[in-house]
Amino acid sequence: MSDxxxxxxxxxxxxxxxxxxxxxxxxxxxxxxxWDSVSHIELIYAIxxxxxxxxxxxxxxxxxxxxxxxxxxxxxx
Amino acid sequence: xxxxxPALAALKETGNRFLAARRFDEAASVYEEAxxxxxxxxxxxxxxxxxxxxxxxxxxxxxxxxxxxxxTAPSFRTWASAARILDRCPPETWPRVRRRLRxxxxxxxxxxxxxxxxxxxxxxxxxxxxxxEPDFGQYFNxxxxxxxxxxxxxxxxxxxxxxxxxxxxKPFSDAPEADAEAAVARWSxxxxxxxxxxxxxxxxxxxxxxxxxPLGHYAAGLAGARRTIVARVNRxxxxxxxxxxxxxxxxxxxxxxxxxEAWFDDRGWYMAKMPYGPDALPLLARHTAAVLAARIxxxxxxxxxxxxxxxxxGVIGDDGVEGITLGGNAIGEAYADFQLALKELRGRGxxxxxxxxxxEAVARAAFREHPExxxxxxxxxxxxxxxxxKSDNLRSVAARLDLGLDSLAFFxxxxxxxxxxxRALPEVDVPxxxxxxxxYRRAIEQxxxxxxxxxxxxxxxxxxQYRARAEAxxxxxxxxxxxxxxxxxxxxxxxxxxxxxNMSRVVQLINKTNQFNLTTRRRNAAELERLLGRxxxxxxxxxxxxxFADHGLIAVAIGIERDDPAGRVLEIDTxxxxxxxxxxxxxxxxxxxxxxxxxxxxCSRIEGVHVPxxxxxxxxxxxxxxxxxxxxxxxxxxxxxxxxAEPLTRPEVPIEINWTEA
Numbered sequence: 001m002s003d004x005x006x007x008x009x010x011x012x013x014x015x016x017x018x019x020x021x022x023x024x025x026x027x028x029x030x031x032x033x034x035w036d037s038v039s040h041i042e043l044i045y046a047i048x049x050x051x052x053x054x055x056x057x058x059x060x061x062x063x064x065x066x067x068x069x070x071x072x073x074x075x076x077x
Numbered sequence: 078x079x080x081x082x083p084a085l086a087a088l089k090e091t092g093n094r095f096l097a098a099r100r101f102d103e104a105a106s107v108y109e110e111a112x113x114x115x116x117x118x119x120x121x122x123x124x125x126x127x128x129x130x131x132x133x134x135x136x137x138x139x140x141x142x143x144x145x146x147x148x149t150a151p152s153f154r155t156w157a158s159a160a161r162i163l164d165r166c167p168p169e170t171w172p173r174v175r176r177r178l179r180x181x182x183x184x185x186x187x188x189x190x191x192x193x194x195x196x197x198x199x200x201x202x203x204x205x206x207x208x209x210e211p212d213f214g215q216y217f218n219x220x221x222x223x224x225x226x227x228x229x230x231x232x233x234x235x236x237x238x239x240x241x242x243x244x245x246x247k248p249f250s251d252a253p254e255a256d257a258e259a260a261v262a263r264w265s266x267x268x269x270x271x272x273x274x275x276x277x278x279x280x281x282x283x284x285x286x287x288x289x290x291p292l293g294h295y296a297a298g299l300a301g302a303r304r305t306i307v308a309r310v311n312r313x314x315x316x317x318x319x320x321x322x323x324x325x326x327x328x329x330x331x332x333x334x335x336x337x338e339a340w341f342d343d344r345g346w347y348m349a350k351m352p353y354g355p356d357a358l359p360l361l362a363r364h365t366a367a368v369l370a371a372r373i374x375x376x377x378x379x380x381x382x383x384x385x386x387x388x389x390x391g392v393i394g395d396d397g398v399e400g401i402t403l404g405g406n407a408i409g410e411a412y413a414d415f416q417l418a419l420k421e422l423r424g425r426g427x428x429x430x431x432x433x434x435x436x437e438a439v440a441r442a443a444f445r446e447h448p449e450x451x452x453x454x455x456x457x458x459x460x461x462x463x464x465x466x467k468s469d470n471l472r473s474v475a476a477r478l479d480l481g482l483d484s485l486a487f488f489x490x491x492x493x494x495x496x497x498x499x500r501a502l503p504e505v506d507v508p509x510x511x512x513x514x515x516x517y518r519r520a521i522e523q524x525x526x527x528x529x530x531x532x533x534x535x536x537x538x539x540x541x542q543y544r545a546r547a548e549a550x551x552x553x554x555x556x557x558x559x560x561x562x563x564x565x566x567x568x569x570x571x572x573x574x575x576x577x578x579n580m581s582r583v584v585q586l587i588n589k590t591n592q593f594n595l596t597t598r599r600r601n602a603a604e605l606e607r608l609l610g611r612x613x614x615x616x617x618x619x620x621x622x623x624x625f626a627d628h629g630l631i632a633v634a635i636g637i638e639r640d641d642p643a644g645r646v647l648e649i650d651t652x653x654x655x656x657x658x659x660x661x662x663x664x665x666x667x668x669x670x671x672x673x674x675x676x677x678x679x680c681s682r683i684e685g686v687h688v689p690x691x692x693x694x695x696x697x698x699x700x701x702x703x704x705x706x707x708x709x710x711x712x713x714x715x716x717x718x719x720x721x722a723e724p725l726t727r728p729e730v731p732i733e734i735n736w737t738e739a
Binding site for chain 2: 009015017019038039040042044045046047050061
């Protein structure tokens with residue numbers, strides 16, 4: 001498991017309060033109960049904090065699955 | 078030989094590995110060990126401790142570890158995560174809950190993350206909040222309409238959180254006084270509406286300003302400049318709040334403390350309608366909770382002070398009156414300044430008490446003899462100086478002053494003494510002082526839990542003058558009822574046919590609107606173009622603008638003509654609207670316009686259908702309200718409605734309608 005996925009898993013677990021989350025690249029908001037439009041921005045802030053990066057509004061708008069998130073983190077990181 | 082204590086970083090690392098592997102008991106015990114290495118662990122460690130304890134089935138331990146997060150750095154991530162864990166711990170498991178309170182949180186922005194943090198910050202003060210939030214964009218409807226769900230919920234307290242955008246000010250006003258007064262009347266009308274129903278505690282957020290001015294620095298000297306008016310609105314609203322016993326939160330001051338660059342976050346606004354930056358929300362929550370707690374008498378009333386190395390540098394018993402550091406040099410000035418701040422606090426009614434391990438005569442001599450001493454013996458309501466444990470002496474301070482322990486705050490430079498008091502007397506508030514005495518003054522000035530809620534006799538006289546002025550304002554504005562309020566909004570709806578220019582916004586609404594959506598038929602752009610290309614298909618949109626804001630394109634409707642034995646019918650295939658303009662009569666206008674289109678096309682009747690999805694219950698009775706009759710009810714709950722095509726005739730909807738021809 002890559003370092004990014006490991007750190008991202010921790011961010012997901014702490015943001016959504018669900019210690020059972022196991023990430024896959026295909027995973028979308030529909031797969032995580034607490035991941036809705038309101039908590040999406042919380043997730044973004046938490047990821048920015050963890051990886052020390054800043055997403056653009058376009059990045060955020062284009063995200064549709066965990067794989068997209070990882071791609072942005074790797075590009076911005 | 079004693080083994081060296083493992084370093085904090087190594088322990089955290091081990092704990093993190095256990096947590097990731099979901100070995101919660103082991104994670105908790107390693108984190109506990111890490112927590113012992115500092116007086117109060119950093120927020121991140123507190124949150125991990127709470128997570129591990131909660132998953133290991135110990136919600137009491139979890140909740141207890143969440144409380145110190147409120148006193149740590151205001152980091153969004155830490156707070157948001159702590160708030161979420163707290164939500165999973167029942168209030169019965171929280172430490173020292175003194176009162177439960179039903180709070181309605183009403184904002185002009187997305188307040189859910191803030192609401193969770195407010196709950197956390199209030200829990201730290203012994204308040205277990207149950208929070209109700211009206212739907213987005215319902216600030217005035219929820220509060221002014223006596224029949225609203227908010228009123229039915231019967232809140233004991235209401236937190237009103239508008240943001241500057243909702244002021245809707247022009248960049249420059251030719252009538253600044255009138256504009257400011259109108260704004261004050263509009264926002265304070267909400268208090269009167271709330272009080273007319275019940276008598277809740279009301280907390281009003283003031284306005285913080287961001288953004289520049291077309292006139293640059295020059296604008297500062299102009300009464301009509303936007304920022305000048307916002308400052309005026311804040312002042313008038315705060316004065317009026319004091320008169321009307323409403324708690325006012327000086328958001329502008331908090332924004333200044335964090336810095337406007339961090340306080341405001343335009344990206345958050347555009348993406349999620351959160352105007353404040355991530356790290357602003359914890360600060361806002363902490364202070365909102367403090368003002369709320371003050372309203373129910375939970376503020377601290379007495380500050381108990383250590384002496385040596387707290388009020389002056391050095392130890393009076395060893396160094397003597399001449400040897401202590403107070404005034405005279407850089408650090409001495411910091412101590413003297415701290416004493417000045419304490420004196421100001423005493424001046425506004427906070428009791429001071431001394432609690433020190435010293436010989437009493439020696440300690441008293443310092444106050445009598447040191448030329449730079451700001452505080453005097455008579456400034457202390459209690460002077461408890463002996464060699465007993467501090468916790469015993471705090472008890473005797475409380476007894477002497479006839480105060481509960483939960484009215485005391487204790488300032489001491491010594492971490493050992495702080496820990497002793499925290500352990501023995503958890504009711505006493507024991508903040509951590511900065512190590513550097515030059516930070517003491519700011520620490521006491523920013524300490525939020527001395528917040529007053531009552532006013533003194535002289536305040537009261539002044540308040541009477543404010544009250545008279547405030548009443549005059551109300552008469553002029555008369556924005557008390559919802560109907561008056563809506564009439565004053567000067568709402569203008571513009572309608573148009575769906576065309577390539579607005580296609581993407583229309584498709585977006587069709588695919589994301591869940592609640593105010595009669596049929597929830599999702600379509601992409603190609604499907605929509607195909608549908609609307611058919612003869613007898615009508616796709617329309619509506620935009621709404623009012624005095625304060627342009628809400629943009631907020632509603633979409635599609636009508637399809639068809640032949641029926643009883644004559645030609647226009648069937649409403651799609652009707653949806655953004656919830657941010659709920660309760661303003663826009664839906665009435667949209668159906669009215671569809672009816673006009675139907676008549677023009679030779680249809681005498683319109684039909685509509687409600688397809689229940691589990692999320693669109695709010696519109697189940699819409700057609701009934703608009704005067705259509707139920708004609709068919711399917712087993713899955715889908716209901717078909719029909720009635721004569723009649724243009725909108727209800728005059729009570731004060732909305733002006735214009736058509737834009739493409």
